[in-house]
Structure formats: C-alpha cells, structure tokens
Amino acid sequence: MKADKREDAVIRARDLFWAKGYHATSLKDLEATLDMRPGSIYAAFDSKEKLFLEALERYAQAGAARFADLRANYASPLAALAAHIRSFADLGQRDEPARACMMVKTVLEAAQTPALSERAEALLAETEARFIATFSDALAAGEIAPDSNPAKLGRRYMAEIGGLRAYAQRPGSSTAVAEMAEDIAREVEALRVQGDRD
Numbered sequence: 001m002k003a004d005k006r007e008d009a010v011i012r013a014r015d016l017f018w019a020k021g022y023h024a025t026s027l028k029d030l031e032a033t034l035d036m037r038p039g040s041i042y043a044a045f046d047s048k049e050k051l052f053l054e055a056l057e058r059y060a061q062a063g064a065a066r067f068a069d070l071r072a073n074y075a076s077p078l079a080a081l082a083a084h085i086r087s088f089a090d091l092g093q094r095d096e097p098a099r100a101c102m103m104v105k106t107v108l109e110a111a112q113t114p115a116l117s118e119r120a121e122a123l124l125a126e127t128e129a130r131f132i133a134t135f136s137d138a139l140a141a142g143e144i145a146p147d148s149n150p151a152k153l154g155r156r157y158m159a160e161i162g163g164l165r166a167y168a169q170r171p172g173s174s175t176a177v178a179e180m181a182e183d184i185a186r187e188v189e190a191l192r193v194q195g196d197r198d
Contacts, residue, residue, distance in 0.1 A: 006044065009034050014055035019097035021109045022052050022116060053119055059102045060123040067130060077137040078144065078192055081157065082185040088164050089181040092174030099168035101161075103127070128158045144191045153191070160184050 016033045017025055027038055027048065034041065045051035067084060074080035091099055098105065106120035132154030138144045144153075164184070168177045 009036070009044070010051070010054050010058055013051050014058050014102070015097040017052055017055050018059065018102040018105070021105060022048075022113065023109065049113070049115060052116060056102065056106060056116070056120060056123065060126070063127065064130065071134065076143060077134045077141060078188060081131070081134055081138075082188045085157075085161070085164075085181055085185040085188060088161065088168075089178040090174075091164065091168040091181075092177045100165050104162055104165070124158075128154055131157045138191075143193065145193055148191070157188070 012033050013030065016029060020029065025048075027041070030036075030041055030048070030051070031038060036044075041048075041051070045054065066087075070084050070087070071077070071080045074083060103120045103124050107117050107124065110116040110120070132150050135144070135148070135150035135153040135157070139146070139148055139150055164177060164180060167173055167180070
C-alpha cells in the first residue's frame with residue numbers, strides 16, 4: 001500500500017475507532033470505512049489491534065503537534081498553557097468523531113486488552129509530561145512562585161482537560177464548556193507572580 005493511501009486509511013480508522021471504541025468496531029465497519037476487503041486490511045496492518053494502535057498513535061501525534069505549535073508561538077510558557085486551554089472553548093461545537101479523548105476512552109474501554117490500554121496509558125503519560133515540563137519552564141522563567149510544584153500543576157491541568165472533554169459529551173454543553181475553558185485559562189494566568197505581570 002502506498003504511503004499516502006496508508007495514511008488516509010489510518011486516519012479513517014482513527015476516526016471510526018475514536019467514535020465507536022475498539023471492541024464496538026467490527027471488521028465490517030472497517031471494511032466500509034476504509035473501502036477495503038478483509039484480506040487487504042490484514043495484509044496492510046496484520047490485525048485489527050495493530051491498526052488500532054497505529055490509529056491511536058496518529059491521534060496522540062496530532063495532539064502533541066498542536067501543543068508544540070502553540071508553545072512555539074508564545075515566549076511565555078504560562079501564556080501557552082492558557083491559550084491551550086482556551087483552544088477547547090469550542091469543543092462542544094466541533095465536528096469530531098467524539099469529544100472525549102481517544103486515549104482516555106481506550107484506557108477505560110480496553111482494560112481487557114492490555115496491549116491497547118498500556119499503550120494508551122503510556123501516551124497519556126507523555127502528554128502529562130509535556131504539561132509538567134511547560135510548568136517547569138514557567139518556574140525556571142520566574143513566571144510562577146518559587147515554591148510551585150510543576151508536577152502537581154501538570155497533573156491538575158491534565159485532569160481539567162479530561163474533565164472538559166468528558167463534560168463536552170453531554171448534549172447542550174457548548175456554552176458551559178466555553179465558560180469553563182475560560183475560567184481554567186484565567187486560573188492558569190493567575191499563577192503568574194505579581195512581579196512578572198508587566
């Protein structure tokens with residue numbers, strides 16, 4: 001399979017798995033979504049599990065790239081974190097397969113499939129580590145108080161994003177999600193020490 005066709009198939013599979021979950025996605029679902037016969041799917045990806053893992057990697061890579069782009073656009077680590085939270089304000093209106101995080105959904109749904117849940121856990125840990133590192137950068141830059149705990153702040157930040165995404169699954173949640181994203185962003189900005197506000 002050519003690289004561009006494979007990438008398209010993985011993205012299509014990602015969206016299907018993200019919407020339905022691993023176990024609820026049947027081979028017939030994959031056949032219809034990818035427009036491929038079972039033999040071709042197995043020839044290209046070996047198994048449904050390996051296709052899912054590749055799709056999950058794409059999901060995580062896209063999130064990491066978005067955050068990296070954001071960090072590059074802000075000299076202030078704290079400003080980048082606030083902007084990242086604000087980027088979820090329209091979550092309830094997005095045309096996405098699901099509003100909940102695919103990695104979190106996998107951990108919750110695929111506990112009986114260790115290869116999937118363990119990889120999802122590892123990807124979540126990588127995401128959390130990026131947030132902790134950004135709070136560490138804010139500490140090193142003197143943006144937040146010297147006694148701040150970047151690990152604790154990063155874990156809470158991660159939990160708040162997960163909560164926003166879960167809440168956005170509820171019907172009619174768009175306005176509330178936007179308000180909560182703004183509140184969390186302001187809380188992040190409020191961490192800035194007084195002398196660094198100018």
